[in-house]
Amino acid sequence: MTLLDRSIVELGRGLRTGEFSSVELTESALADTRTVDGELGAFLRTTAEAAMAQAAKADRQLAEDTGNRSPLLGIPVAYKDVLCTKGVETTAGSRILTGFIPPYSATAIERMEAAGAVGLGKLNCDEFAMGSSNENSAFQTTRNPWATDRVPGGSSGGSAVAVAARMVSAALGTDTGGSIRLPASFCGVVGVKPSYGRVSRYGLIAFASSLDQVGPLTKTVEDAALVLEVIAGLDARDSTSSSAPLGDLRGALKAGVSGLRVGIPKEYLSMEIEPGVRDVFDISVSRLEAAGARLSEVSLPSTEYALAAYYVIAPAEVSSNLARMDGVRFGPGFGSAPNLMAAYESARHLGFGPEVRRRIALGTYVLSSGYYDAYYLRAQKVRTLVSQDFEQVFKEVDCLISPTAPTTAFRIGERLADPLAMYATDLLTLPANLAGVSGMSVPAGFAGGLPVGLQVLAPYMGEATCFQVAATIEEMAQIWQIRPAGHANLESPV
Amino acid sequence: MAIEHTNLSDPAGIDPKQVARLSRLSRLGLSDDELQRLGSQLGAIVAAVDKLAEADTDRVDPTAQVGGLTNVCRPDVVLEGLSQGDALANAASQEAGLLRVPAIQ
Numbered sequence: 001m002t003l004l005d006r007s008i009v010e011l012g013r014g015l016r017t018g019e020f021s022s023v024e025l026t027e028s029a030l031a032d033t034r035t036v037d038g039e040l041g042a043f044l045r046t047t048a049e050a051a052m053a054q055a056a057k058a059d060r061q062l063a064e065d066t067g068n069r070s071p072l073l074g075i076p077v078a079y080k081d082v083l084c085t086k087g088v089e090t091t092a093g094s095r096i097l098t099g100f101i102p103p104y105s106a107t108a109i110e111r112m113e114a115a116g117a118v119g120l121g122k123l124n125c126d127e128f129a130m131g132s133s134n135e136n137s138a139f140q141t142t143r144n145p146w147a148t149d150r151v152p153g154g155s156s157g158g159s160a161v162a163v164a165a166r167m168v169s170a171a172l173g174t175d176t177g178g179s180i181r182l183p184a185s186f187c188g189v190v191g192v193k194p195s196y197g198r199v200s201r202y203g204l205i206a207f208a209s210s211l212d213q214v215g216p217l218t219k220t221v222e223d224a225a226l227v228l229e230v231i232a233g234l235d236a237r238d239s240t241s242s243s244a245p246l247g248d249l250r251g252a253l254k255a256g257v258s259g260l261r262v263g264i265p266k267e268y269l270s271m272e273i274e275p276g277v278r279d280v281f282d283i284s285v286s287r288l289e290a291a292g293a294r295l296s297e298v299s300l301p302s303t304e305y306a307l308a309a310y311y312v313i314a315p316a317e318v319s320s321n322l323a324r325m326d327g328v329r330f331g332p333g334f335g336s337a338p339n340l341m342a343a344y345e346s347a348r349h350l351g352f353g354p355e356v357r358r359r360i361a362l363g364t365y366v367l368s369s370g371y372y373d374a375y376y377l378r379a380q381k382v383r384t385l386v387s388q389d390f391e392q393v394f395k396e397v398d399c400l401i402s403p404t405a406p407t408t409a410f411r412i413g414e415r416l417a418d419p420l421a422m423y424a425t426d427l428l429t430l431p432a433n434l435a436g437v438s439g440m441s442v443p444a445g446f447a448g449g450l451p452v453g454l455q456v457l458a459p460y461m462g463e464a465t466c467f468q469v470a471a472t473i474e475e476m477a478q479i480w481q482i483r484p485a486g487h488a489n490l491e492s493p494v
Numbered sequence: 495m496a497i498e499h500t501n502l503s504d505p506a507g508i509d510p511k512q513v514a515r516l517s518r519l520s521r522l523g524l525s526d527d528e529l530q531r532l533g534s535q536l537g538a539i540v541a542a543v544d545k546l547a548e549a550d551t552d553r554v555d556p557t558a559q560v561g562g563l564t565n566v567c568r569p570d571v572v573l574e575g576l577s578q579g580d581a582l583a584n585a586a587s588q589e590a591g592l593l594r595v596p597a598i599q
Contacts (some may be wrong), residue, residue, distance in 0.1 A: 032588060035560050083565070101583065103580035104576075183579060196560045210560070222514050236568060239557070239563075239567075239568075240561065263531040302549065305546060308544075308545040309546065312543050326590030327586065328519070328585065328593055331584075333587060334596075340599060341521070345521050348521050348522055357532065358521045361517065361536060362536055365512075365536065365540070368519070375546065379543075382554075383557040384557045387560065415598055419535055420538060423539075460560070
């Protein structure tokens with residue numbers, strides 16, 4: 001047991017009653033980043049000095065009762081390395097940003113800091129968040145704490161591992177096609193993909209701007225609510241951010257599901273789903289029914305086109321967004337190139353890994369003259385169909401439930417050679433990004449000793465319903481206290 | 495949903511000249527070997543996204559913004575931006591307060 005086995009609410013109680021200080025909590029967490037993380041590789045860099053200063057400040061605020069009542073005051077957290085941190089190197093997992101020291105912080109991080117959270121450092125991810133396994137990081141392999149020969153999922157793999165292995169209480173990640181929900185599922189933690197526009201993207205190094213969204217990964221559903229309350233909201237620096245009220249998340253946690261209409265998308269369940277994952281899903285569905293939810297099968301007919309639309313729209317935005325990575329304003333530069341064209345090519349050839357190159361080339365292809373209508377324009381029309389599916393189905397039901405991923409965590413290296421197999425990892429998560437609706441993954445059980453997450457989807461700006469259902473699943477599963485180190489002795493606890 | 499797992503060694507569809515053009519347009523500076531490998535992978539991915547052609551998109555408008563926002567503007571007042579020093583701080587090469595790059599030719 002470590003202090004960080006406790007939820008944020010429990011830690012807050014300990015801090016406020018003087019059972020331990022934020023400095024003690026932070027020291028213990030930093031010690032874990034030096035020991036536990038040696039094998040797991042979640043952190044790209046830690047900011048120990050700044051963390052200790054922030055912890056000391058939190059302790060003073062707690063002692064003087066300065067009016068900062070944020071539940072995150074003094075709590076250790078960390079950030080995916082696609083989020084800019086002022087004065088702290090930010091690489092997005094890419095060589096082309098090696099040495100980049102942002103002159104400003106992302107809004108989400110500013111808000112975490114203003115709430116008094118103690119940032120321990122930056123977390124590994126797939127290069128520019130493009131990937132489903134964390135294997136596309138240019139710097140290191142991050143391992144799944146439940147089975148270290150397996151991937152943590154991606155692209156927010158470092159974020160999921162840091163939380164699962166109890167190195168931090170919460171991490172921020174980003175989700176463009178499932179990059180928060182998938183690693184949350186693979187690592188047995190809670191992950192929220194807020195509605196598009198719920199959280200400011202200012203200071204987020206863009207992957208696909210119309211799909212990207214920042215969100216929390218935590219041990220418990222309540223912890224996720226506490227973090228989302230801090231980071232959500234309108235930001236003048238992101239014109240796509242929304243002023244829609246977040247709703248009563250804490251109330252939703254206690255609301256139960258009696259009478260709630262929960263839809264099961266038949267297209268999702270007709271995919272090839274690993275039997276152990278299916279078992280966890282079926283058990284959870286019967287538990288929800290027993291708790292009074294009204295389950296029904298529903299249809300999202302355009303699902304079969306969603307993957308194709310995603311792999312046109314996302315790369316198209318990549319080819320445009322990553323044009324700025326030219327070695328001129330940031331990054332290691334372009335050596336002794338004889339002319340400007342050679343300088344660009346040198347910086348980008350040395351700077352980008354295979355998956356990023358693939359997506360840039362694919363995006364350039366679908367946007368090029370003669371292909372634009374057949375691919376990009378058509379994909380944006382299919383995107384409308386996918387959104388209409390959700391609008392239609394949310395007239396019949398309050399939310400949807402499915403497995404988060406078709407499988408549990410796969411082995412390191414297993415899908416690297418086949419980009420399409422890797423892309424298919426996100427089949428169940430990416431439609432929500434296309435439509436902008438709210439989504440969440442919550443741990444629901446185990447299959448073969450590996451965590452299984454269930455996905456709850458709710459309407460655009462309907463996060464409260466996600467939390468309502470996820471809290472019920474969490475309460476019925478009773479597994480959040482199980483830490484990865486204990487898994488070897490577990491016979492499928494569901 | 496059936497995902498076609500095309501054999502990636504099969505150069506399905508994208509011809510080498512086209513791949514070289516993509517590499518040039520996107521300043522990727524790829525070698526011949528890399529172009530060939532990328533070409534066959536792109537062929538497989540493009541074959542998979544060709545699935546889009548089956549969707550009935552007649553009378554469907556393309557998505558512009560999922561939240562339905564249009565023309566979000568801020569007040570037309572001057573705000574402080576990055577200082578010149580901050581903007582240049584990460585540049586690999588600079589001179590006299592300007593970014594320095596090799597000549598175009």
